[in-house]
Amino acid sequence: MLxxxxxxxxxxxxxxxxxxxxxxxxxxxxxxxxxxxGAGKSTVLKSIFGITxxxxxxxxxxxxxxxxxxxxxxxxxxxxxxxxGRIVFPNITTKENLLMGGLILDNDLLKERLERIxxxxxxxxxxxxxxxxxxxxxxxxxxxxxxxxxxxPELLLLDEPSLGLAPKxxxxxxxxxxxxxxxxxxxxxxxxxxxxxxxxxxxxxLLENGEEVLSGGKEILDNPLIKRVYLGG
Numbered sequence: 001m002l003x004x005x006x007x008x009x010x011x012x013x014x015x016x017x018x019x020x021x022x023x024x025x026x027x028x029x030x031x032x033x034x035x036x037x038g039a040g041k042s043t044v045l046k047s048i049f050g051i052t053x054x055x056x057x058x059x060x061x062x063x064x065x066x067x068x069x070x071x072x073x074x075x076x077x078x079x080x081x082x083x084x085g086r087i088v089f090p091n092i093t094t095k096e097n098l099l100m101g102g103l104i105l106d107n108d109l110l111k112e113r114l115e116r117i118x119x120x121x122x123x124x125x126x127x128x129x130x131x132x133x134x135x136x137x138x139x140x141x142x143x144x145x146x147x148x149x150x151x152x153p154e155l156l157l158l159d160e161p162s163l164g165l166a167p168k169x170x171x172x173x174x175x176x177x178x179x180x181x182x183x184x185x186x187x188x189x190x191x192x193x194x195x196x197x198x199x200x201x202x203x204x205x206l207l208e209n210g211e212e213v214l215s216g217g218k219e220i221l222d223n224p225l226i227k228r229v230y231l232g233g
Contacts, residue, residue: 002027002186003048003155008057010047016055017043019210023188025155026202030177030187034194034226035207041190042084043210045157048188049074049081061155075104078154084163084190086140088147090133094124097132097143101150113150120179121146138169145176149185156180158189162196174200194226 003025011017017040025031033041046052048059050071059066061079069077080101088097098117102110118125121142127135132143141161148156158177162170170193178200181187191197198204198221206214206226214220 001025002062003188004058004060005044005048006058006060008044008047008054008059010043010052010054010057012052014053014055017052017210018047020057021207021210021212023205023212024203025186025188027154028181028184028186029202030181030189030200032189032191032194032197032201032204033207034191034197034204035213039207040210041207042159044207045081045159045188045190048079048157075151075153079157080148080151080153080155081157082144082148082159082161084159086137086144086164088132088135088140088143091131093129094132094135094143095128098124098147098150101147104151110150113152117146117150120149138165138172141165141169141173142176145173149180153185155186155188158187158191160190160192162191162193170196 001024005021005023008018008021009016021044033044035041043052047054048066054067061077089100098114102113105113123139123142124146127139132140135143145161162173174196177187177189189197198218203217204215204220205212214223214225220226
């Protein structure tokens with residue numbers, strides 16, 4: 001097991017969003033968190049990456065309790081986070097954005113990783129010297145995803161990667177997530193397009209009011225609760 005979340009109570013200030021959440025992510029799998037707005041999905045990712053207040057519970061990554069790990073050491077440990085909203089540095093170039101993702105690497109390794117990422121994300125090759133803020137929405141999301149992979153994480157946290165994108169770009173993003181998994185990188189995915197996300201998931205957690213109400217493999221898509229409330233069935 002790569003990641004285990006146990007009885008997590010976390011949120012912002014003294015306010016808990018998560019109310020005893022449990023979750024597991026195994027090596028080389030895609031785990032999807034779905035649920036209504038405000039259910040606590042993004043808070044799970046932020047808690048793993050050390051940007052919430054954790055009041056109770058544990059987050060264990062490769063047998064190490066992340067509550068005892070400094071935020072700046074999480075990337076070195078093998079975790080990276082791509083937040084919601086196509087977050088790029090708009091006033092520097094695409095190449096400079098990518099290099100920002102590899103600040104922990106030495107120069108030779110960073111050069112090697114950059115070359116590999118540009119082979120994998122070939123649409124960025126001709127955009128390297130363009131300001132990131134000038135890229136299209138889809139290109140900015142691809143850049144954010146590519147930057148998150150420069151450090152070659154074992155666990156990638158993805159928050160709403162398809163949000164606001166055209167259907168064709170959304171499909172490309174989901175295909176890319178499967179490719180990332182096939183490289184051996186585990187993915188913990190929060191996604192508003194629940195149906196598409198569940199199609200690529202190995203396991204699924206349904207959250208409501210900061211708690212898990214249902215979990216399992218694709219078979220839970222047949223559950224009337226998911227069909228009625230979350231998949232529009």
